[in-house]
Amino acid sequence: LGAGLLAAGLGLLVWTYATEPEALLKRKTYTTLPMLLTGGAALLAPLLARPAARLLPVPRGGAVGLLVRANGAAAVRRTAAVAAPVLVTVALAGTLSGASESVARAKETEARDRTSAAYVAERREVTLPGRTPAGTVVAASGPTSLFVRDGAEAVVKYRARAVADPAAFAELARLPVVAGDLRDLDDRSIVVNEEFERRRVGEEVEVWRADGSGPVRLRVAAVLARGTGDNGPYVTRAQAPGSRLDRLESNRPLAADAGPAAAPPAANRAARLGLRLLLALVLLYTVIGLAGTLLMATSVRGGELASLRLAGATRAQALRAVTGEALLAVAIGTVLGLAVTAVVLGSLGAGLAALSAPVALAVPWAWTGAAAAVCAVVAVAASALPAWRLSR
Incomplete structure (x- = not known):
């Protein structure tokens, strides 16, 4: 035995x-x-x-x-x-x-390690600053959901992040990219991870948005390693109706509650x-x-x-x-x-x-x-x- x-x-x-x-x-x-x-x-x-x-x-x-x-x-x-x-x-x-x-x-x-931002503000809802000093990079994102068909009948739900400014996101992010480039993310593309069935750069992925609208076909801009399960997917806010920004990253402090980038409790x-x-x-x-x-x-x-x-x-x-x-x-x-x-x-x-x-x-x-x-x-x-x- x-x-x-x-x-x-x-x-x-x-x-x-x-x-x-x-x-x-x-x-x-x-x-x-x-x-x-x-x-x-x-x-x-x-x-x-x-x-x-x-x-x-x-x-x-x-x-x-x-x-x-x-x-x-x-x-x-x-x-x-x-x-x-x-x-x-x-x-x-x-x-x-x-x-x-x-x-x-x-x-x-x-x-x-996911970001190179020096300061991060996280709360239920954040607001993009109107004016920022020269040289300041601000990347804001919020939670959303994406639904992808798996086979003939099953549908898989992914917890995703919707970014407000793809260029700023690409500059501050330090994600484990295994293919593609984060700078190619736009309103008609998506950053996926290796869990996706279709994960070749340039392929199209059919997804449903969080509000049930869709399907829409998005081009794969970059592929991330699976990691511990929180790597992607990422889309722009155009593909995340109703998403509220809850995270603000910057290379300079912008808000009173912004502090050094930190990790969640162990x-x-x-x-x-x-x-x-x-x-x-x-x-x-x-x-x-x-x-x-x-x-x-x-x-x-x-x-x-x-x-x-x-x-x-x-x-x-x-x-x-x-x-x-x-x-x-x-x-x-x-x-x-x-x-x-x-x-x-x-x-x-x-x-x-x-x-x-x-x-x-x-x-x-x-x-x-x-x-x-x-x-x-x-x-x-x-x-x-x-x-x-x-x-x-």
Whole structure:
């Protein structure tokens, strides 16, 4: 089962990257595919525990350090029972938080790099200035929608931007153009991205406007890389009836509320809160599982601890051996969870690169570190309490 889940997870990641890399940026993808990899690795924990216990460095402690490594590798079921829930917690914290923040950071970087304007004013509605100082370039735009037929029956809706002055727009924009020229945009043309079925420069695209009028045939002036999904299309206001300007870009400040060009917040607050609640629930169940497993497993090790005392081990050494094994199991789960995180974030980075989007991966060290630390504290406490009683 573990091998099947791992194969399915890796296969879906590779297939998605090869056929539809933009899907890797969607929440439904980066919250479900990692669960296949996490589940597969957790089921394989008994198989991975022994080699991991032998490979991980153990602090030098004479006979105690040797005993921790030997017991960790020999008591595979006990080690795996502790490592598996830690693996799941660290992997989910790393993949969910890391993927969400990485996508948000890529969108933030892309939005910041999309314009060379020094100042931007954004509000519900902006007004073009009447007079501007010599040398001032002003580019205004507003939101609109375009509808394009996809096949015989389906119609795809695109969120587009309508620009007021194509020349100023072309001068200030720093869009990822892969073909054509932004300066060729006019009232009878369109700037599309690579998602469009017809995307050769000079081809004509049949679109319906936001108010339902159309169809109109617009010539492709330029083609943009897909990016994170917000690259185009762009038309002039002649093809956007009813569109209101909500963004004003300039190489000089023109309004009281204009400030340095900035990017949107890194992540949606509601999505961030939901993610934190989910990870808190996962951590809670992991803590319950770890405490129950170690309390029961350590409570039946009376004979083993008695043998250690008869062999000359002090009470403190016996406690160090038991808690060291627990920490080793937590370390194994943490390393395996980080390995799953690396695979998921690596595939996400490859997907961003394939879309010509900024590769700005966010490794969630704070989330994974906090999860591993909590697990370590609980594991030490749950193993030390019964060991202290049994080693008297």
